[in-house]
Amino acid sequence: MAKAMKAAVLEQFHHELKIKEIPVPTPRRGEVLIKVRASGLCGTDLHIQEGRLPTVKVPYVPGHETAGEVWELGEDVTGFEPGDRVIVAIDILCNTCRFCTTGRGNLCSNLVRLGFERNGGHEEFMVAPAANLLKIADNVPFEKAAIIPDAVACMYHAIKNQAQVRAADRICILGIGGLGFQGIQIAKHFGAEVFCTSRNDEKLEIAKKYGADHVINTSKQNLYDVVKEITAGEMCDAVFDNIGINSSVQTSLDICRPGGKVILVGYNEDTFCAEFQSTAMKEKEIIGIRGSNRRDLVETIRLVEKGIIDPFIYKTYSLDEINLALADLKAGKSLGRTVIKL
Secondary structure, eight states, X not given: OOSEEEEEEBOSTXXXXXXXEEEOOOOOTTEEEEEEEEEEEOHHHHHHHTTOOTTOOSSXXXXXXXXXXXXXXXXXXXSOOTTOEEEEOSEEOOSOSTTGGGTOGGGOTTOEEBTTTBOOSXXXXXXXXXXXXXXXXXXXXXHHHHTIIIIIHHHHHIIIIISOOOXXXXXXXXXXXXXXXXHHHHHHHTTOEEEEEESOHHHHHHHHHTTOSEEEETTTSOHHHHHHHHTTTOOEEEEEEOSXXXXXXXXXXXXXXXXXXXXXXXOOSSOOOOOHHHHHHTXXXXXXXOSOOHHHHHHHHHHHHTTSSOOOEEEEEEGXXXXXXXHHHHTTOOSSEEEEEO
């Protein structure tokens, strides 16, 4: 076993990651050493790089979407063997707080996250608690498996739990992309009629391939008018705001039916302003969403293994290309989820 490994280290906020050799970590009691095969990237990686998440301390190794192989077991670890294919749940839970004991571990009061407060997957070997590992079948490629804990399970939680989407519901994914392509498939699994928006026709073509019923290019079409016409004025039961800016929240409320729900998925601005009276009088709900709980993750894995959800990867990069991957993501060149393959 080599004593050193290659890792992408964030040493300073507002700077590129540095590819360095650092010691291979040793798993402690209850932990597992994982040989990382794939590590996903998302908009949160950009927020981390910009220093927007106060709990993240540098220097450290980012990467919160990880898939790989069990390499070495720490003391007292059972249920895993070297060579097992696994994905890594992001949240390390206390399992004692009010939220953990009532099935809402994603809101754990003592939350520590891999790739945030602890080193993540942008490295050749990663240590994680055995309790955070879930096995994945051989038929799921590592690059697709890597994005299950966030891009797929996050949208599953948003659609199933927060919006409680049911058959025949009309939903709109505002700002289709890395999460949205997964969301289309999940919403169709629950029987919904799916609207998708983008300013990019290529993204909308991909959305149609994954089952979107209606695609709207908001640089060319008026979203409110299109939704009103197609739904005969009934509008959408749930709107998923994957854009996360001030104006997108009001847009979501505008196309939401009375009694409908707006789910805040993306976050790119710190505050938003929305019309008070029409929201209150029509009993529209604005609901947050953070990650997913462990049951969501287990259910999502099964849907992927059965081929019901096919995680969409736009492009893969090598670890040495990670800064190029982040730059492409920031510049809007990525049409979906991107993954680092190791």
